[in-house]
Amino acid sequence: QVQLVESGGALVQAGGSLTLSCAASVRSFSTDDMGWFRQAPGQEREVVAAISTSGALKYYADSVKGRFTISRDNAKNTVALQMNSLKPEDTAVYYCAAKRRRGSLYDSLRYDDWGQGTQVTVSS
Numbered sequence: 001q002v003q004l005v006e007s008g009g010a011l012v013q014a015g016g017s018l019t020l021s022c023a024a025s026v027r028s029f030s031t032d033d034m035g036w037f038r039q040a041p042g043q044e045r046e047v048v049a050a051i052s053t054s055g056a057l058k059y060y061a062d063s064v065k066g067r068f069t070i071s072r073d074n075a076k077n078t079v080a081l082q083m084n085s086l087k088p089e090d091t092a093v094y095y096c097a098a099k100r101r102r103g104s105l106y107d108s109l110r111y112d113d114w115g116q117g118t119q120v121t122v123s124s
Contacts (some may be wrong), residue, residue: 002026002113009118020081022096030074033099036081038092050105059105087124093117
């Protein structure tokens with residue numbers, strides 16, 4: 001099991017930027033696909049972005065393409081989500097997750113371990 005700890009959530013104005021970070025507490029981090037998901041009040045959890053073990057393959061939800069960038073540093077066991085041009089509809093709790101099973105990067109059901117989440121609030 002992987003322990004994941006997110007950080008970087010905050011209150012920001014629309015149009016602003018934030019970088020979320022997720023630290024993993026396991027040496028096998030480099031063999032896990034990693035993803036960022038979010039859940040707004042009253043809504044289902046949705047994928048935001050995901051990245052393969054080497055970083056060669058990335059997935060972005062249509063709603064964040066061109067605004068968000070996912071990256072990972074396997075030497076430091078971290079994955080980051082750079083968020084630019086934030087909108088009020090980006091307001092949610094953001095979760096980091098690790099996937100060891102086969103399956104699509106965007107499929108939340110394939111992810112094995114989840115962090116506690118970090119709140120992002122975008123004011124208009």
